[in-house]
Amino acid sequence: MKKNLLFLALMLLISIHTMAQQALWGGSEIVSPEINDDNSVTFRLHAPHANQVQLTGDWIPSEGWNPRLVEMKKTEDGLWIYTTKPLESNLYGYSFFVDKMRMNDPSNVYLIRDVATLTNVFIISGGQGDYYKVNDVPHGTVTRQWYHSPGNEKNRRITVYTPPGYESSGKDYPVLYLLHGMGGDEEAWMALGRTSQILDNLIAQRKAEPMIVVMPNGNVYQEAAPGESSLGFVKPTMQLPNTMDGKMEETFMDVINFVESNYRVKQSSGARAIAGLSMGGFHSLHISRYYPNTFHYIALFSGAVFPAEDATSPVYKNFEETLMNQKDNGYQLYWIAMGKTDFLYEQCVELRKIMDRINMPYTYRESEGGHTWDNWRLYLTEFVPMLFK
């Protein structure tokens, strides 16, 4: 028996790995991004034929809506390099621009999709970023499954986080329904929002109650996220029908019914929370007043408020009366968070005026910045510890 055949094969593999120009399996040997001891970050791209390589990243203030680019410097061996100043603890996205063409970092396999754009990411530890990391703590379970929505006459995909210990505890748990924004889907809060990491970390620190987090797809026209339905590898788009015409709100009980008959869930309004960002904040606002006394915790993260003029769904009728009804039914917390430069800021002012006028209690949290995942991750880490106490 030739015992050393495998050894030879391994040697062959390693030599292939070393020889292959394209390093098919091992990727390039370049380290990028490299997080230095002082939390500055060094980026590297091997592009010997490029005339210009630029970098954009979340830590660089944008120019209006356009990203600002910084110049990378070329070394003699065709490597382009840039080192940032020390960065605060957070999760950051970045991209390269090679002769004006946007591209991802071939040395970094960690990418997040936002609608139709992929962006490389890294995390700086030592503060807020630690909530977004996978730490050495007990981990919850993340399940992608399908449920039947009679209201939408289709099967739809849902993402569910169950906390550490769920499988064996025999306990019933409270539920946070967590809704994404326009262009998102049932993957958005997982990938962009780092929901399972935030929950694992808050629960491990005993800052949050163990809870189930349900992330449905708010685009009721879709069965599932792009690539996960029979539409195939379609290009994701923000232009989807039925996102804000009442259909999501009208059929939301399909989601709750599925969760409450398939998971060990406390079935009371005091054990239900609903929160969403942007369009998901809009959905949370209208779902929670349309089904009064269903949720005792409500949060709008940079939430849209007012429906389009041509939206005719009964969900949007009697706005003030239904809010007053929701108030009279009682709830524990109505949390409204908004960034100072958010383009929906004025809508939030309008909502608060109405709520003030009818003496409807809420807690207002104003942050720096605007309509960004940076804020929505921050809001989630602040909101979850207030739940189900």
Place this chain on the structure above:
Amino acid sequence: MKKNLLFLALMLLISIHTMAQQALWGGSEIVSPEINDDNSVTFRLHAPHANQVQLTGDWIPSEGWNPRLVEMKKTEDGLWIYTTKPLESNLYGYSFFVDKMRMNDPSNVYLIRDVATLTNVFIISGGQGDYYKVNDVPHGTVTRQWYHSPGNEKNRRITVYTPPGYESSGKDYPVLYLLHGMGGDEEAWMALGRTSQILDNLIAQRKAEPMIVVMPNGNVYQEAAPGESSLGFVKPTMQLPNTMDGKMEETFMDVINFVESNYRVKQSSGARAIAGLSMGGFHSLHISRYYPNTFHYIALFSGAVFPAEDATSPVYKNFEETLMNQKDNGYQLYWIAMGKTDFLYEQCVELRKIMDRINMPYTYRESEGGHTWDNWRLYLTEFVPMLFK
């Protein structure tokens, strides 16, 4: 109440989307890849400053271990274009090379990671590729969760596919343990192998029995796939300790015990299958003979066979005797699949000689091609229908 504020905000969003050079949310407007009616495929990249843009893809025969590149043609507006001949139904990967620098297609968000390399993918319908698509059929549930491995003294991550109907049927199911190759992890069979799609489609066509598929991480040194453990966003590597020194085999009962106490599983050898590719084939071979009468279905996909000379684990001792013991205990199917140009071909010949010598029954399947995911996806679609009949 300013009902049209949201409408204004939406208009603002749409105009941002249109104006923004970088199309932050919507991605570029370029369609690539475009699958044409005759199953030829057109690729497009906007790179006006590039001097040369090339393309490599799975349908282009490689030159030895190096990918072969084809030249794309530049149009007046800086768009580079290439159209293939009509392609057979399959899943294909591809990459661009811009002035010799490898990059992904910025118009295609569908990428698969293989160790440290990301590759764009698309699927051609109408044949084998249909098994890899998400079709309009009932879908199973995919769960990522953590289990405790006493043998490895750590918690480890596992991926579990449960078939459509699992949640409500009350039935017990047979289990396929499906192992990845070197450099892979508990995500490899899901992403590269399209396991949940293949199972959904085979079960829907009644070609396969409803079964649970368990995908553990065969790198016992790792807790989880890169990015999913407390090591953070590390660069994936093939150089991991303890991959083929017996530790995986010795501790495999931790996986089985977890599955059989947390899922509704038929707990008999006739309801257990084990299969793996390359290193996972090696693991399947040694696990199944080390724990005789545990698995009645065994498959090696391009499997490695012989341990390194310095591997001292008791798992690797008494090779022929334990095989004979496995034979005497009986099993339903021992399936060995190998590609004609696979670098492990000779190891497979050696194994078959031994099995022939001891009259140990097996079914041999020789395919075209070599050590590729193209073969391993094919083998999975062929093997699964033979199980648990």
